[in-house]
Amino acid sequence: MDQQKYLKDISDIKQMMHRSSRFISLSGWSGIAAGCYAIIGAAVAYFFFLPSGGFLLLDSQNFYAMLLVLAGVAVLSILTAVIITTRKAARENTPIWDRTTQRLLLNFLIPLLTGGIYILIKLTSQHYGLTASLMLIFYGLALVNASRYTLGNVKYLGYVEIVVGLLCAAFPGYGLWFWVFGFGIMHIIYGSIMLVQEKN
Amino acid sequence: MGIIDNINKLFDHRIRLGIMSILMVNEEADFSRLKELLEVTDGNLASHLKTLEKENYIKVHKQFINRKPNTSYEATKEGKQAFQKHIEALEALISKN
Numbered sequence: 001m002d003q004q005k006y007l008k009d010i011s012d013i014k015q016m017m018h019r020s021s022r023f024i025s026l027s028g029w030s031g032i033a034a035g036c037y038a039i040i041g042a043a044v045a046y047f048f049f050l051p052s053g054g055f056l057l058l059d060s061q062n063f064y065a066m067l068l069v070l071a072g073v074a075v076l077s078i079l080t081a082v083i084i085t086t087r088k089a090a091r092e093n094t095p096i097w098d099r100t101t102q103r104l105l106l107n108f109l110i111p112l113l114t115g116g117i118y119i120l121i122k123l124t125s126q127h128y129g130l131t132a133s134l135m136l137i138f139y140g141l142a143l144v145n146a147s148r149y150t151l152g153n154v155k156y157l158g159y160v161e162i163v164v165g166l167l168c169a170a171f172p173g174y175g176l177w178f179w180v181f182g183f184g185i186m187h188i189i190y191g192s193i194m195l196v197q198e199k200n
Numbered sequence: 201m202g203i204i205d206n207i208n209k210l211f212d213h214r215i216r217l218g219i220m221s222i223l224m225v226n227e228e229a230d231f232s233r234l235k236e237l238l239e240v241t242d243g244n245l246a247s248h249l250k251t252l253e254k255e256n257y258i259k260v261h262k263q264f265i266n267r268k269p270n271t272s273y274e275a276t277k278e279g280k281q282a283f284q285k286h287i288e289a290l291e292a293l294i295s296k297n
Contacts, residue, residue, distance in 0.1 A: 009217060
């Protein structure tokens with residue numbers, strides 16, 4: 001007799017947790033878009049700026065061109081995520097700039113900016129080698145840190161990025177490929193999982 | 201002692217269940233946000249919040265934002281544990297049958 005009630009309670013709990021936090025979680029499409037930008041960016045870098053045949057980047061001019069491409073990928077991804085999330089919030093009539101969002105952003109940005117500044121400092125002293133690895137690791141840490149303020153599987157995406165980043169450090173020279181995997185393929189997989197979950 | 205003993209009577213109500221669900225995933229939520237999410241009247245929400253507060257399951261923060269009073273709520277550690285236990289009991293009961 002109570003079976004139905006328990007089931008309803010569980011589904012109420014899930015729905016309420018979802019409704020009260022969903023708008024701050026990135027939608028599946030943002031993830032897929034970010035993944036596609038990353039792959040396109042990496043392809044551009046690979047075909048235009050990478051010295052043919054070699055995977056080591058010693059030519060610093062090309063390296064900076066590549067950094068510009070990466071920065072472009074990041075800016076485009078963030079813009080897309082902001083636009084999609086804002087529109088979704090407007091549609092569902094939920095405020096977007098409340099204290100949870102502020103906390104989420106703060107906790108996301110602390111590791112990310114730390115990493116970004118660290119990478120820039122290393123770059124100015126010609127330490128190029130670990131850039132991809134550091135980007136992945138700090139991005140992963142940022143995701144794990146921010147995941148406390150949202151539902152969903154962001155935490156696991158963060159763990160994967162950290163592991164990919166560490167592997168990337170262990171296999172020097174293949175930075176671009178780890179980068180494509182971490183930022184491209186993983187975002188597309190994550191986005192697709194989110195899309196499937198949103199439909200349920 | 202059966203699983204049924206872990207079912208918390210306090211959470212056996214739609215609004216209190218809702219309040220706890222929201223506070224489990226949000227560090228805090230203010231009165232108007234809870235009201236909007238749960239679609240209840242002021243008086244109704246206030247009385248259920250009071251009940252949870254008395255049990256020490258939630259903490260109340262009163263402050264002023266732009267000179268307007270603002271009351272926000274946060275689940276206590278105790279409240280989170282109790283609610284977690286309640287969810288586990290619900291799940292156990294469902295899977296048992």
